[in-house]
Amino acid sequence: AQTVTQSQPEMSVQEAETVTLSCTYDTSESDYYLFWYKQPPSRQMILVIRQEAYKQQNATENRFSVNFQKAAKSFSLKISDSQLGDAAMYFCAYRPFGSNYKLTFGKGTLLTVNP
Amino acid sequence: NAGVTQTPKFQVLKTGQSMTLQCAQDMNHEYMSWYRQDPGMGLRLIHYSVGAGITDQGEVPNGYNVSRSTTEDFPLRLLSAAPSQTSVYFCASSYSGYTEAFFGQGTRLTVV
Numbered sequence A: 001a002q003t004v005t006q007s008q009p010e011m012s013v014q015e016a017e018t019v020t021l022s023c024t025y026d027t028s029e030s031d032y033y034l035f036w037y038k039q040p041p042s043r044q045m046i047l048v049i050r051q052e053a054y055k056q057q058n059a060t061e062n063r064f065s066v067n068f069q070k071a072a073k074s075f076s077l078k079i080s081d082s083q084l085g086d087a088a089m090y091f092c093a094y095r096p097f098g099s100n101y102k103l104t105f106g107k108g109t110l111l112t113v114n115p
Numbered sequence B: 001n002a003g004v005t006q007t008p009k010f011q012v013l014k015t016g017q018s019m020t021l022q023c024a025q026d027m028n029h030e031y032m033s034w035y036r037q038d039p040g041m042g043l044r045l046i047h048y049s050v051g052a053g054i055t056d057q058g059e060v061p062n063g064y065n066v067s068r069s070t071t072e073d074f075p076l077r078l079l080s081a082a083p084s085q086t087s088v089y090f091c092a093s094s095y096s097g098y099t100e101a102f103f104g105q106g107t108r109l110t111v112v
Helices: none
Strands: A003-005 A010-014 A019-021 A024-026 A032-039 A046-052 A064-069 A074-079 A088-096 A109-114 B004-007 B010-013 B019-025 B031-038 B042-051 B054-057 B064-066 B076-078 B087-094 B107-111
Touching (some): A003 A088, A010 A019, A024 A074, A032 A064, A032 A074, A046 A074, A088 B042, B004 B087, B019 B031, B019 B087
Parallel strands (some): A010 A109
Antiparallel strands (some): A032 A088, A088 A109, B031 B087, B042 B054, B087 B107
């Protein structure tokens, strides 16, 4: 079974600084997707970024980027120029390629942004 | 375009009561699923559906029933609520097995 591990239950960052959230996963599949979701206090799950395992290039979305290391099964999220609105719970998630829809989530990292 | 709509947003039940959490999507997505979120546990898959008339169990299906009679709706039924089912429930939908999931706002359920 696939597992996703987020080893940092909590992280904090100063406004305008950079922070990296860690995620590792375990799978025997060769093709899959990885996601980072953000959950602010409103409880809404918001997709931040996605990465296809067959793509070697790391995904980026504005201030958010990932460091995808397939051999190491590592998928970290870097948030640059952190803003107060980035404060939230962040979940790493895994999904096999073309699966009948099964997302496996990590336990989350609570990010605090200090002004 | 409403996306994924869950009702109710909050609910308190007594042990042994039954209820249905509603989920509807207007994006013509084939894939729908239910997750529960507990503190320190992340989101865990309860049941999922790959199309109307097709459902299957996820990681934590016990105590829950689902059916999918239309593409739009995917209700989750608790037949006899237990305190262990106190949680936040999320419904999600996806166009295919290759695209990201869209989530509803969640239902906070408390069983006393």
